[in-house]
Amino acid sequence: MVKKKDQSTEERILASAKKIFVEKGMAGARMQDIADDAGINKALLHYYFRSKEKLFEVIFKEAAARLFPTIVNILNADLPLFDKLRRFTNDYLEIVIENPYLPLFVLNEINKQPHAFSKKVFGNNRPPIHKLAEQIEKEIRKKTIRPISPAHLVMNMMSMCVFPFLGKPMIQLSMNIDDAQFRNLMEERKTMIADFIIASIKK
Amino acid sequence: MVKKKDQSTEERILASAKKIFVEKGMAGARMQDIADDAGINKALLHYYFRSKEKLFEVIFKEAAARLFPTIVNILNADLPLFDKLRRFTNDYLEIVIENPYLPLFVLNEINKQPHAFSKKVFGNNRPPIHKLAEQIEKEIRKKTIRPISPAHLVMNMMSMCVFPFLGKPMIQLSMNIDDAQFRNLMEERKTMIADFIIASIKK
DNA sequence: ATATACTTTAACCAAATGGTTAACAAAAGT
DNA sequence: ACTTTTGTTAACCATTTGGTTAAAGTATAT
Numbered sequence A, B: 001m002v003k004k005k006d007q008s009t010e011e012r013i014l015a016s017a018k019k020i021f022v023e024k025g026m027a028g029a030r031m032q033d034i035a036d037d038a039g040i041n042k043a044l045l046h047y048y049f050r051s052k053e054k055l056f057e058v059i060f061k062e063a064a065a066r067l068f069p070t071i072v073n074i075l076n077a078d079l080p081l082f083d084k085l086r087r088f089t090n091d092y093l094e095i096v097i098e099n100p101y102l103p104l105f106v107l108n109e110i111n112k113q114p115h116a117f118s119k120k121v122f123g124n125n126r127p128p129i130h131k132l133a134e135q136i137e138k139e140i141r142k143k144t145i146r147p148i149s150p151a152h153l154v155m156n157m158m159s160m161c162v163f164p165f166l167g168k169p170m171i172q173l174s175m176n177i178d179d180a181q182f183r184n185l186m187e188e189r190k191t192m193i194a195d196f197i198i199a200s201i202k203k
Numbered sequence C: 001a002t003a004t005a006c007t008t009t010a011a012c013c014a015a016a017t018g019g020t021t022a023a024c025a026a027a028a029g030t
Numbered sequence D: 001a002c003t004t005t006t007g008t009t010a011a012c013c014a015t016t017t018g019g020t021t022a023a024a025g026t027a028t029a030t
Helices: A007-029 A030-040 A043-050 A052-076 A081-098 A101-112 A114-122 A131-139 A149-168 A168-175 A179-201 B009-028 B031-039 B042-048 B052-076 B081-098 B102-110 B113-123 B130-142 B148-167 B166-174 B179-201
Strands: none
Touching: A007 A030, A007 A043, A007 A052, A007 A101, A007 A179, A007 B113, A030 A043, A030 A081, A043 B031, A052 A081, A052 A149, A081 A131, A081 A149, A081 A179, A101 A114, A101 A149, A101 B009, A101 B102, A101 B166, A114 A131, A114 B031, A114 B081, A131 A179, A149 A168, A149 B031, A149 B130, A149 B148, A149 B179, A168 A179, A168 B113, A179 B148, B009 B031, B009 B042, B009 B052, B009 B102, B031 B042, B052 B102, B052 B130, B081 B130, B081 B148, B081 B179, B102 B113, B102 B148, B130 B148
16 A cells, blocks of 8 residues: 555554455454555554454444444434435435445444444444334324334335445446446435335325 | 264255354354364365365355345246235245345355355346336336336345345344344235335335 | 653564375275 | 275364564654
């Protein structure tokens, strides 16, 4: 990697570590690869971050911190249901479009370290989907939307937002599109997903 | 692992390899772990399957073979659009419910070896989503469904089918449900997803 | 200038890991 | 009966890998 003068050594390490970890996962990543990519000696990695595990944790937490808090805020926001749906899909896609490889990275490592990391990410407070769920139930009672299980509705929304990024390579392969076209599609989804959901549930 | 007499050594190796590979991924899996799990000597692994890579390839291909061909068949089937949607979501979920860890495994490894494996899986013939896409366009022209980008519609359907299995641990955490309850939810989705889609697009 | 703390490196180390070898046991041909 | 093939093992090997050390360079403060 090109040595960027204006970046401190620590910043360069973090950038390279993120790149390698995201690319190969915790188990597949090699400390030497990270050192090489950062243009430094391997021992320096251990000088700045004591172990592979510690370095990984920093990267993982940063990745998770970029993915989750926004969700929580929107879910907790005081907005009418449809506005909340639009806002969630739009904001969430905005984040993920800029970090297309984060979802698979995070999901994958959570799967491999379910107990260890899941609590490290959001401590004891789980993502407050129940608030959105209650809101949905309320609208159903008011008969502004048709009856639908809140759990499934939330899952559908999350699915449509996140999945395309998890399956990006496969999607690109099967649709035969390049990165720019893929990004374009994802931009469209910012509004498309909410439209799709609302069309399905609105009475 | 308990030695199952009625299983041949090769079968036991494959079962253990699948378990370990799916759990830890190619990079994280250890040959010794597989040997231990199968209750045999490590050298036997190399006797039956020459290398870790070869063994992995067998497992990966088997996993991919369980996930993809059914998709292709349904997509190619000669059915009215709505029937096809219902059939796809139902059949696909049936497969994945029985193999909940396959999607993440396959997706993850494809991401790490995009070129090598993607072609090994479906050779040169990509999944024929264009046939379904044409079918959707036809219905739009007939005005039986509202205008929607076929690409997005297909992506939505795939997303809602697959994502819950990719995010299983996170979903279970945030909804506080056990395996049985999760499975129940997924059973519901067999019909729910198609209902949801059709409600959104039907005119 | 000099002592002090911070950075960086090359060389080294022990453990882990994928893979091999040689010998032995069990089946299967003949 | 005996030879060949197949299945299985313990011991071993080379390489990789995360991690350490000791020394040297560099800035900073006094």
